Amino acid sequence: MEFLKIKPKETFGTVSFVGVPMRGAEYNQGSGNARKRVGTYCRFLSSKQSETIEVVVPTRVNLSEFNYGEVVELEDVRAEPVSEGTENGAISGWRLFAQKVNRGIE
Numbered sequence: 691m692e693f694l695k696i697k698p699k700e701t702f703g704t705v706s707f708v709g710v711p712m713r714g715a716e717y718n719q720g721s722g723n724a725r726k727r728v729g730t731y732c733r734f735l736s737s738k739q740s741e742t743i744e745v746v747v748p749t750r751v752n753l754s755e756f757n758y759g760e761v762v763e764l765e766d767v768r769a770e771p772v773s774e775g776t777e778n779g780a781i782s783g784w785r786l787f788a789q790k791v792n793r794g795i796e
Contacts, residue, residue, distance in 0.1 A: 693770045695767070696786070701739075702736040709732075709758060710732050728749065734764070745767070766788065771785075
């Protein structure tokens with residue numbers, strides 16, 4: 691699938707950790723044992739977007755070490771298109787992925 695690379699600082703501004711949704715995970719395609727959890731949805735507050743954004747982070751990121759409201763830095767962010775189940779495959783939104791989350795200094 692094609693995706694866009696995003697410059698997090700320019701796009702989101704200061705990013706603060708808000709938390710993990712009650713339920714939400716990203717899986718690779720497949721069924722049964724072939725279906726594997728590859729990420730967790732995480733919420734961040736963006737100063738430039740002036741709203742909460744949901745980003746999928748890999749399962750290897752330990753989200754329990756972040757405190758509510760803590761400034762963080764997202765690395766290697768990409769946006770993948772989400773399309774409707776129509777015959778023309780129109781893009782209805784974007785799903786954000788970050789490969790790494792670091793504690794920010796601000």
